[in-house]
Amino acid sequence: MSVAATHFNYLAVVVLMMIGLYVLFSTRNLIKQMIGLGLFQTSTALFYISLGKVSGGTAAIKIYADSVEGRMLAAPLDPDFVQQFGVGGVVYSNPLPHVLILTAIVVGVATLSVGLSIAVRIREAYGTVEADEIEAVTRVDAARVGRDP
Amino acid sequence: MSEIALQVNFALNIALLLMLIAVGVAIARMRSLLAAILLMGVYSLVSAVWLIVMDAADVAFTEAVVGAGISTIVLLGAILLVRAGPVRHNWRMTIAPAVLVLGVGGLLVYAMTGLPEFGDPASPANAYVGRNYLIQTPDEIGVPNVVTAVLASYRGFDTLGETVVVFAAGIGVALMLGFGPRSSLPPLPAAMGDHHVVLRVTARLLIPLIALFAFYVQFHGDLGAGGGFQAGVILAVAPILHALVFGLHETIAALPVRAVRSIATLGVLLFAGVGVICMINGGGFLDYDHLFPPGVEAIIPPGLLGDPDHAHQWGQHFGIFFIELGVLLTVAATMVTIFYGFAGRAVEEP
Amino acid sequence: MVDALHLIGGGLVVAGTLLTLLGGVGVLRFPDVYTRIHAASLTDTGGATLVLLGLALISGLTLETLKLGFVWMFVMLTTPAAANALANAAFSAGHTPRIGAFQITKGVAAGEAGPDTPRRETSDGNKSAAP
Amino acid sequence: MLLAAGIAGLVVAMTMMIWRAIVGPSQYDRMLAANSFGTKIVLLIAVIGYLSGRPAFLDIAIVYALINFVTTIAFMKFFRYRTLSRSLGPEARNG
DSSP: OOHHHHTHHHHHHHHHHHHHHHHHHHOOBHHHHHHHHHHHHHHHHHHHHHHHOOTTOBOSBOOOTTSHHHHHHHTTSOHHHHHHHOBTTBOBOOHHHHHHHHHHHHHHHHHHHHHHHHHHHHHHHHSOOBHHHHHHHHHHHHHHHHHOO | OHHHHHHHHHHHHHHHHHHHHHHHHHHHHOOOHHHHHHHHHHHHHHHHHHHHHTTOHHHHHHHIIIIIIIHHHHHHHHHHHHTOOOOOOOTHHHHHHHHHHHHHHHHHHHHHTTSOOTTOTTSHHHHTHHHHHHHHHHHHTOOSBHHHHIIIIITHHHHHHHHHHHHHHHHHHHHHHSSSGGGSOOOOOOOTTOOOHHHHHHHHHHHHHHHHHHHHHHHTTTTSSOOHHHHHHHHHHHHHHHHHHHOHHHHHHHSOHHHHHHHHHHHHHHHHHHHHHHHHTTSOTTOGGGSSOHHHHHHSOTTSSSOTTOTTHHHHHHHHHHHHHHHHHHHHHHHHHHHHHHHSOOOOOO | OHHHHHHHHHHHHHHHHHHHHHHHHHHHHOSSHHHHHHHHHHHHHHHHHHHHHHHHHHHOSSHHHHHHHHHHHHHHHHHHHHHHHHHHHHHHTTOOOOOSSSOOOSSTTTTTTOTTSOOOOOOOTHHHHOO | OHHHHHHHHHHHHHHHHHHHHHHOSSHHHHHHHHHHHHHHHHHHHHHHHHHTTOGGGHHHHHHHHHHHHHHHHHHHHHHHHSOSSSOSSSOOSOO
16 A cells, blocks of 8 residues: 555645645635635644544444444454454544534634625725735825825 | 445545545636635535544534535625625736645645554554543543533533634624624615515425424434534524525514624623532532532432433533533524624625 | 345435436536426435435334434425525526527526626516516 | 445436536536535435444434525525525515
């Protein structure tokens, strides 16, 4: 197995993160930049969840090893593997990244809307959401203030 | 049967990640902001299925509602307010970012090769802290959903911080969009000749069901996937759907802005109040084992709720119940506040 | 008996998937918005019915079957309503259905240019139906 | 085995929808593709739940079926009325 096969998830995360970064830098439109920021943020979430996945594991909601589901989940796994890495006969994925990302997503949408509301106020004040034009307007204003104080 | 499940999981992981990359590239190339927002919705649907394949059921819940629902609607409201046209592309402006992105991406790929293999159960991330939570939760907390246990009890202080951040973001949006002459849109006349009977009947059926389902997710959260954050965003969808179909003024008449802002505050106070009560009864902040005074603790019959060997779990159950309720109130009210801010603002005259 | 039910259920799931695939081909190949909506919404409800019925046969009489029933109910409620809303929006924006092989469709690009495009006011057939 | 075949078919159908969502040509085609994509996701989640032995994931499928509708209504109002706050249909008579 080459590195590309065993680390495919991380590779995909890097590609997604770079797409987000590219959107962020290649446009001056504030709304599109927010979308790029959203892509970037999602890729971070994907990275955390990828790190927490245990092969052969299941969601971290307790099930009993002798129940139908528990037997079905343990069937294809090596008993030694279950013995070593399982908890009570069931192999779970790591719950800690799930907790971190769960709250991060909700916080993410809240901060996204703060950013968007700033963009809305910028539009109301400057008449545009293109960063170039905003800078041009600011320069004109500064020049006018400088000329006749 | 189950070997197939493992192989399908492996194949789905790769297929969904490739789909994500394809949609991501399409978003980056799209000139129309509207199409980019639509594709963001598709993107988060795909990533939510991927989260289920990665065993993160709770996160998939949140991503589904937030990514495909609320953030799409907020983005739509924002481009209505800024009346943004198609994004202009400038060839000179793509070269420097492309070089930068290739450089940073190369460095990240180089760093990535040092990470443990995907799915390795013995990697440092999986072998110590996460495993300890899995082992100790049945004894110390006694709820089947380990994610809820970690979120609400072990990392309760962190969750309080997140809740306050969400609340603060709600205040920020309300301050920027919810006050002033433009914040109260005059009621728009219903369009002549339009009678969306199908939509109105469907919405009338669905709104109570959405709210009911949110409470199911809330109170089922320590047994299965679910909890305060997930339920909060689902609950917020009910008034949003009402406003979309019956008009914002109807919704504000039923659920005044002031009331929504107060509910958000109440949630944070409830969360912090539980922590303070624990301190009063002799424990640390948010230490639910001391939620009840020792006198009350003594008369609780062991095994009333949960494991008879661990009478303390009574406090844990009620502590998690109350703070999840606080999270629900804050998240739902904040999301509704944000929607009010964007949907209720008048577009300036051209 | 149980194995037979599993087999029938699996067969229904595959049948529903084939119906969904058929709808996918329709969405890719059909010439205008309305025919695509037609293809997608019909096969979505039909495919969902077959898939969920198949899963219900597999799971037997459990709580999961009830949840499958809820999923089915929501899909059957929302997919046609959404298709209705979509066709309504497309029609009022000036998309004319493409009838016949050589008719030139005028408004196909009407929704393309983004929010700046002025919405074309149309006198659609809704007016006559208003109370 | 049959469920795995079902998942494969659904993934192919999802790919078709993504293609339609990316190429357009009109925004309505994109919206249609996104909506239909959501329905396929609902089915995919249900089948994954049964294949991997955790059918409790059906809750998530229910959420998707609901959210999909809300998003479509929001886009429809965007296209038709250019506002999110207008009431659809006659002014409230019974409320």
